[in-house]
Amino acid sequence: MDSFGRAIEVLNRWVRGICIVLSGTLFILVIAQILFRYVIKIPAPWTEEAARYLMIWMALLAAGVAFQKGHHFNIDIFTGRLRANSRQKIALFTGLLTSLFILCIILWGVPFAILGFFTISPGLEITMFLPYLAIPVAGGVMMLNLLVYLAGLKGRKDPQGP
Numbered sequence: 707m708d709s710f711g712r713a714i715e716v717l718n719r720w721v722r723g724i725c726i727v728l729s730g731t732l733f734i735l736v737i738a739q740i741l742f743r744y745v746i747k748i749p750a751p752w753t754e755e756a757a758r759y760l761m762i763w764m765a766l767l768a769a770g771v772a773f774q775k776g777h778h779f780n781i782d783i784f785t786g787r788l789r790a791n792s793r794q795k796i797a798l799f800t801g802l803l804t805s806l807f808i809l810c811i812i813l814w815g816v817p818f819a820i821l822g823f824f825t826i827s828p829g830l831e832i833t834m835f836l837p838y839l840a841i842p843v844a845g846g847v848m849m850l851n852l853l854v855y856l857a858g859l860k861g862r863k864d865p866q867g868p
Contacts, residue, residue, distance in 0.1 A: 710854070714851060717850065718771050718851070722771060725767055728760050728764040735753045735756050736757055751829040752829040752830050759827075759830075759837040762837060763844075766840050766841070766844030767840075767844050769844065770847030770848040770851055772851075773848050773851035774854050776797075797859055798859055801855065802856075805849065811845040812845035812846060815845055816842045818841060819835055819841065819842055820835070821838070822837070822839075
């Protein structure tokens with residue numbers, strides 16, 4: 707699992723870089739939208755739509771990277787009072803439930819993305835396959851990082867939930 711963990715870390719570095727580029731592009735698109743709408747007085751609908759799709763890709767990819775360290779939202783009012791062994795079992799159980807949910811996202815996201823081939827976005831006039839593809843791709847990143855997280859639960863003394 708060590709070489710698998712290193713491979714996922716390389717993937718995460720790439721995903722983080724992609725998220726940084728998407729964030730910068732999103733910033734530029736929003737500034738362009740403001741300039742078009744309020745300075746030039748000609749609204750450009752493609753900037754709003756492109757910014758929306760970039761935000762979806764960025765958020766979903768970043769959520770996948772957060773799984774590796776267990777940095778997702780976690781309510782620990784009850785589990786914080788339990789022993790480390792019980793917390794580890796609960797973290798493993800919730801991780802397995804989360805993996806089932808992510809598997810459903812991937813399995814249903816692929817046909818949904820393929821269905822997007824037949825729909826054209828109004829502003830950018832691109833096939834909706836590209837925005838919809840974010841769902842199964844991000845699901846794959848989430849699943850891989852969740853596997854690394856679950857494999858690392860054994861060595862942790864104070865596990866956090868996924």
